Amino acid sequence: MTMVSDLPQDLVEEILSRVPITCLRAVRSTCKRWNGLFKDPSFRKKHSGKAAKDSLVVMMNGYRVCLMSVNLNGIHNHKDLVAPSIKQIGEFNQGKICRVFHCNGLLLCLTNDCITSRLVVWNPYLGQTRWIEPRTAYDKSDMFSIGYDNNNNNHKILRLFYELDSYINYEIYDFKANSWRIIPTSYIIVSNRRGVSLKGNTYFLARKIFEVEEGVEDYCLLCFDFTKERFGPPLHLPFHYHPVDDDTVLSTVREEQLAVLFESMDTHKIHIWITTKIDPNTVSWKKFLAVRTETIIDLYSFFDTRSFFVDEEKKVAVICDIQKLKPNRIDMYQKACIVGEKGYIEEVNLGELRYCCPLVCSVRFQLPSLV
Template identity: 25%
Template structure:
């Protein structure tokens, strides 16, 4: 077994390589960046793809939140981690962001594999690692559209998905599907949005390499969920969902989450999680919400709870307590009076956007 030689004033001893790995994988990214300078072997280890994956997997349950706030027409950006007392510690990172008023109002954010994809209204696209502060400018595609992305270990590349209006086309309802590969550093058009459907909603979501889109069938006006496989770059069959009135789709714990309401009582909101491996839905929560509540699930928290963002309350963050079966407000020290524009969850990673 390989060992690392460590010396101190009293004696010399070697630490087994696997123990070194176990220790380092528990550390935050900021510490690992500093430790690159300890020795050549540590530098090589921390840059190793297998170690980067092991470190990411170890921290999968350590969700962080990237928060975009606005106060007195000034935008601020934070990373946040909830501690055991439900108090958030805040850090203002140097975000590669366009501060212009025009761009700020229409910025899109999504995350994958610890990397954030930030898309501006002026068609500037950036991949950014909030832990290492490394960023990559993506070539401009067409004007406007909705974006999301996913990492594919098999080809060691990210793919960015764009759904947006066709350029120089008189049909306003027709939308192109474009894909960008970080390996080729090029965009390509792979098709159009199916003409038998109307696109519903204001966003697209990504889970397990599949793009999910809410849509309405033109023939009968029924709501459905369309699936696009980003790996094969083709549409799949519609995704059947439970007997509920669908309203929104999100991603929680890297799984597709459907929000619906009971047929018999629209005040009871249901949250369903899609399990791709078994092609089944699991209802994780059913709760009665006040008329002015609008909850977006963000992540799972300890003891089976769920963290939400509430769009219609001054207490923006609320946590579902699985023991009391109630929603509890979450105090965010230092953000009182701020207007929350966006909240994105991510896991710290050493991964680079330059793949």
């Protein structure tokens, strides 16, 4: 009988590269040889390629962070009997999580137990966590983002928060220094919309302070550069955005491009654009698709609940939202609407919600660097 240890190296790598990400921790603890293999850059690249085919997505549901498997097969082929599906395959259990942020496969989670808020970084690939102590106490209204310094591959956290007698403060946490520092800024970030991480930086919807003081709400895209530890210049959006009448959500495409969803209440249309070029100082856009909201039955969002991602190959977008179960009940369920160039395609029920207005977050998941 051939033992696993006697198998050729290339066969062992092929077998282990097919291990689901939720089982990695158990597999790596089996023996030193396998644990060392998962730290090898060439093997990790192969495993990342296998995992990418699984279309893994991270979502929040009921104050839990869940790893979901997305299957979009058959949406353009009616002969395929397998309907699109989104199924939970894993869960991060670190208490009641009220906010989650993603960068390079790392998840930054803000927990809240009604008494104190805590901040934890989770590396699903290594199965490790790191708790970040605050300079001043966290609050569930704080906004965070996570990125990295391209000069030394050092990860950092940006925090946006309010203090007494102040408008808004910004501070940055350095993983290597293990400390927070206050940084100056001249912008307001739209507080009810999460920023998204792209190539180590974070992009926000923003408006200038002096424009707000003058009563002019001119919204733009704004990049926080974690290498320079400062915001770049205002970048134009491909539409005029008014936060009272319109809805706008940011997302990423394979951690290479930025995508933006814009819903106009006047035209009853959802438009999605994708960047053709983007860095902290410049941006250009192309239209991905447009769909009338009448084709999506009862789709609406509460506060910061909507999220989406696109599949360029299949030319579809998956929009995650929430909907009332019955008009006379407070029970709610999540749904994901799959839309394409010709409008509505499919609706996937993600299950009943246990809370009135939980956060929802979906991002394309990639394996992180060894942090």
